[in-house]
Amino acid sequence: xxxxxxxxxxxxxxxxxxxxxxxxxxxxxxxxxxxxxxxxxxxxxxxxxxxxxxxxxxxxxxxxxxxxxxxxxxxxxxxxxxxxxxxxxxxxxxxxxxxxxxxxxxxxxxxxxxxxxxxxxxxxxxxxxxxxxxxxxxxxxxxxxxxxxxxxxxxxxxxxxxxxxxxxxxxxxxxxxxxxxxxxxxxxxxxxxxxxxxxxxxxxxxxxxxxxxxxxxxxxxxxxxxxxxxxxxxxxxxxxxxxxxxxxxxxxxxxxxxxxxxxxxxxxxxxxxxxxxxxxxxxx
Numbered sequence: 713x714x715x716x717x718x719x720x721x722x723x724x725x726x727x728x729x730x731x732x733x734x735x736x737x738x739x740x741x742x743x744x745x746x747x748x749x750x751x752x753x754x755x756x757x758x759x760x761x762x763x764x765x766x767x768x769x770x771x772x773x774x775x776x777x778x779x780x781x782x783x784x785x786x787x788x789x790x791x792x793x794x795x796x797x798x799x800x801x802x803x804x805x806x807x808x809x810x811x812x813x814x815x816x817x818x819x820x821x822x823x824x825x826x827x828x829x830x831x832x833x834x835x836x837x838x839x840x841x842x843x844x845x846x847x848x849x850x851x852x853x854x855x856x857x858x859x860x861x862x863x864x865x866x867x868x869x870x871x872x873x874x875x876x877x878x879x880x881x882x883x884x885x886x887x888x889x890x891x892x893x894x895x896x897x898x899x900x901x902x903x904x905x906x907x908x909x910x911x912x913x914x915x916x917x918x919x920x921x922x923x924x925x926x927x928x929x930x931x932x933x934x935x936x937x938x939x940x941x942x943x944x945x946x947x948x949x950x951x952x953x954x955x956x957x958x959x960x961x962x963x964x965x966x967x968x969x970x971x972x973x974x975x976x977x978x979x980x981x982x983x984x985x986x987x988x989x990x991x992x993x994x995x996x
Contacts, residue, residue, distance in 0.1 A: 713760075713761070713764050713765060713766030713767075713823050713824070713861070714765055714766060714767055714769065714822050714823045714824075715757045715760060715761060715767065715768045715769070715822075715823065715824045715826065716768075716769045716770075716771060716817060716820060716822045716824070716825050716826070717750070717754050717757045717768060717769070717770045717771070717785075717790070717825075717826045717827070718750070718753075718770075718771050718773075718813055718825065718826070718827040718828075718839075718840075718843070719746055719747065719750035719751075719770055719771070719772050719781060719785060720745065720746075720747045720750055720755070720773070720781075720828070720831050720833075721744045721745070721746060721747070721753065721772060721778040721780070721781040721830070721871065722745060722746075722747045722831055722832050722833045723742045723743070723745075723833055724742065724743040724744065724745050724874050729817065730955070732768075737741075740772045741840060741879075743864075744777070744780065744781070745781075745964065746781045746784060746785070747828050747831045747832060747833075748828070748832060748891045749828025749829045749830055749832075749890065749891040750808065750828035750831075751828075751895075751896035752828060752889045752890065752891050752892075752893040752894065752895070752896060753826040753827055753828045753887075753888075753889040754768075754770065754785055754790065754896050755893070755894050755895065755896040755897060756786055756826055756855070756857070756858055756889050756893060756894070757790075757824075757826050757885075758788065758789050758790070758897065759858070759894070760824070760858050760861065761789075763860075763861070764861050764862075765825070767792065768789070768790045768791050768792075768818055768978070769790065769791060769792040769793070769794065769820060770782060770785040770790045770792070770793050770794070770851060771793075771794045771796065771813065771816060771817070771820070772785075772793075772794070772795055772796065773795075773796040773797070773801060773804075773809060773812060773813055773816075774795070774796075774797060775794075775797060776912060776914040776915060776937075778795060778919075778934055779795055779910075779912045779915055779937075782794075782795060782910075782935055783870065783907050783908075783910055783935075783947075784899060785905060786901035786906075786907045786910065787831075787900055787904045787905070787906075787907055788896065788897055788898075788899055789897070789900065789903065792929050792936070793910075793936065794816065794820065794936045794937075794938060795912050795935060795936065795937045795938070796812060796813065796938050796943065797912070797937055797938075797939070798939040798940050798950075800939075800940050800945075800947055800950045800951050801940070801950055801951055802951050802952075803951045803952040803955060804950060804951050804952075804955055805955035805956070805957035806834070806836050806838040806839050806842060806947060806956035806957070807842060807906070807954070807956055807957065808950055808955045809839050809841035809842075809952065810838075810839050810843045810845075810846055810948075811846060811945075811946075811949045811952060811954065812943065812945060812949075813839070813843055813851055813915060813941040814843050814846035814847050815944055815945055816938060816943045817847065818847070819942075819943060819944070822884055823883055823884050824861075824866065824883065824884065824885055824887065825843065825844075825847070825849070825884070825885070825886045825887070826887050826888075826889060827839065827840035827843065827886070827887075827888050827889070828840075828881055828888065828889055828891070829853065829888045829889060829890050829891065832927060837853075837888070837981060838916065839887070840851070840853070840886060840888035841853065841886075842887075843886055844886035847884075847886065849884055849885055849886050849893070850881045850882055850886070851881075851885065851886045851887070852868045852870060852879055852885065852886075852887045852888075853870065853880050853887075853888045854870045854871050854888065854890055855868045855869070855870050855888060855889045855890065855893065856869050856870060856871045856876065856889075856890055856892065856893050857869045857893065858887070859878065861883075861964050864882060864883050865881065865882055866878055866880065866881055866882075866883060866885055866887075866952040867879070867880045868880075868881070868887060871890055871892065872882055873996075883960065906932070907932070907933070909926060909931065909933055910931065910933045910934070910935050911927075911934070911935060912936075912937035913934075913937050914937060915935075918955050926940040944994070950976050973985075983992075
């Protein structure tokens with residue numbers, strides 16, 4: 713069983729700042745973490761590996777410094793790590809990102825692809841489903857727990873409005889996991905030491921290596937880094953040129969209370985309040 717988890721390194725929400733000129737996130741100097749929902753995806757993959765065996769491969773698209781997220785994932789128990797990094801990938805929207813990731817997944821191979829439901833720096837929840845479409849696979853979204861795998865199918869409990877439901881899908885498949893699923897396990901101390909000096913080719917070129925001989929004798933320290941050519945990507949579908957999303961304007965809604973209303977909490981008054989809010993488009 714080959715399980716592939718797609719993760720994203722995101723800015724720590726406590727340190728988020730916007731460039732006033734471009735309205736883009738300022739990432740330089742801001743602490744980065746593995747996206748919360750993606751950590752839940754890692755945990756789901758590791759739990760599945762413990763049940764049925766196989767390997768867990770983690771894939772991250774981002775700048776060279778995203779290799780920190782890969783080392784963290786390996787220290788949690790993942791078996792392989794791939795970094796998709798190239799200047800041409802910069803500025804990709806969800807569509808271009810899904811195309812790049814799906815081309816890489818075709819080269820890596822998979823039985824199950826797991827992603828977090830959404831990223832805290834975008835909140836679109838679009839990449840996972842778009843990857844499924846690009847690969848032509850069935851998708852199960854809002855997953856809370858993978859219940860069982862066998863006979864070419866998988867059974868998943870998913871959270872929906874009003875409750876939960878249990879669904880079954882054929883393999884191979886793409887699953888997006890909620891952040892409310894089982895929390896990710898901490899890093900294993902032995903694995904932290906094992907992958908402490910794991911680096912991508914870019915990182916090895918930029919820094920002074922104290923343990924050069926280790927990379928020749930211990931292959932697991934060489935993190936795989938792929939560019940556009942490595943994933944057989946089309947430059948027209950990468951970065952800004954491959955991103956059809958255009959942000960026309962950003963508006964902030966400021967609510968100012970000019971009056972207040974007190975209700976008793978009875979069903980009738982609550983219902984009347986909801987109807988009123990819907991009619992004046994405050995909600996809905």
